[in-house]
């Protein structure tokens with residue numbers, strides 16, 4: 406079979422990696438693409454020797470969904486978090502540069518953590534305030550210093566039918582038949598990982614159709630459109646799930662956590678929408694479809 410595009414995905418077991426697997430199988434334009442998924446066992450981002458195995462694998466596009474994502478635990482595992490989220494990017498970006506491959510890397514709304522209180526655009530100031538956020542921003546910078554063919558995609562409040570995430574936690578808590586306290590003073594944009602995976606495939610296809618137009622390289626926000634609080638997110642989950650749960654709105658102060666959360670990190674995704682002619686569904690529709698997948 407003649408493969409026109411060879412895709413390599415790091416983070417086989419991530420929420421996003423699992424959604425890439427489904428999206429690549431379902432997508433009409435990826436039929437003659439080949440995709441290989443690597444887990445931590447195959448390539449460990451904390452080990453340079455292990456990362457160097459990537460040199461032996463031929464690919465045109467590398468999608469890095471692997472990351473240290475335990476935001477609170479990161480405060481006690483700073484070095485490990487930095488190795489995975491930042492230092493590994495030096496090796497990954499160098500290998501992509503050597504292969505002249507497109508590198509797609511995911512970053513976070515947490516890198517902004519500014520006081521603007523309006524939907525954030527890519528040029529807004531970045532003042533990350535937790536180990537996770539600082540290492541994600543450093544990863545972006547190391548990548549950009551070593552390779553120019555990249556899409557850095559900053560996303561937020563990711564959830565899916567797989568693994569543990571806010572939506573799954575809410576459904577589990579609902580089983581206890583007790584009131585659930587949820588933070589109501591942090592604003593953000595919940596993002597269904599399936600929409601992010603499909604959107605990324607669309608970005609790739611658009612880029613290929615435009616003969617790998619260099620002007621498309623760069624940093625993009627990507628979340629489902631609209632915004633809410635964690636409380637609003639929970640309310641919408643239970644509405645679509647048809648569950649009568651007593652929700653109690655609380656402030657961030659009532660839930661002290663080791664890592665600081667941005668009070669406002671709504672992402673403005675219009676740049677990616679305009680650049681790639683991409684329609685991104687709203688956050689409520691993402692929840693509806695995720696619950697359909699869970700129930701099917």
Ligand SMILES: NC(=O)c1ccc[n+]([C@@H]2O[C@H](COP(=O)([O-])OP(=O)(O)OC[C@H]3O[C@@H](n4cnc5c(N)ncnc54)[C@H](OP(=O)(O)O)[C@@H]3O)[C@@H](O)[C@H]2O)c1
Nearest residue numbers: 416418419420421445449450471472474511513560562563
């Ligand atoms: N989750 C969110 O709310 C959120 C928000 C904004 C941005 N993001 C970003 O979006 C991307 C995808 O997030 P996600 O929620 O899909 O991630 P996830 O489900 O938490 O998965 C993280 C992945 O990284 C892998 N990993 C961890 N340490 C590794 C190591 N040393 N070597 C190799 N692989 C390693 C994990 O492998 P194992 O299964 O073996 O541990 C897992 O596949 C990440 O870049 C994340 O920073 C996430």
